[in-house]
Amino acid sequence: MKPVEIQRWTSPERLDEIMAMIHAAFSEFTPPSGVLKETAADLAQRQRDGFVLVAMEDDDFIGSVFCAVKDGSLYLTRMATRPDRWGDGIGQAILRRCEDEARKMGLPKLLLRVRQTLPGNRIYFSRFGFVVTGEGQEGGRTPFDVMEKAL
Secondary structure: OOOOEEEEOOOOOOHHHHHHHHHHHHOOOOOOOHHHHOOHHHHHHHHHHOEEEEEEEOOEEEEEEEEEEEOOEEEEEEEEEOHHHOOOOHHHHHHHHHHHHHHHOOOOEEEEEEEOOOHHHHHHHHOOOOEEEEEEOOOOOOOEEEEEEEO
């Protein structure tokens, strides 16, 4: 397996490729994820509001996550791995980089939301030290669990 590099993606170039990878990763969720309606313009806005980390192998995007400071934490959303790379440790590598980024920013924890309809995702993040600290639902959307990981 080739080495994977996790890096901040600050360029306005290739955002459509990143979104295509994210759409592929979220395409099987039920009910459908709102990310499927997002575009490269939405991704550019996320770059301005926080930062985007991408996992790259050679010149290919194989994973990503959107990050922003929220409630004194580094908030992670839309974490995705290209489906043909599920199970290869890409998500774990992205999470390690998120931890590094949070520490550099002086933030004490990572924060994310997991749909309650996707218990496998809750189990996945629990394996890396995240714990459920609350739950919520916004605007009639799918209920979610709030998960945090202290650093």
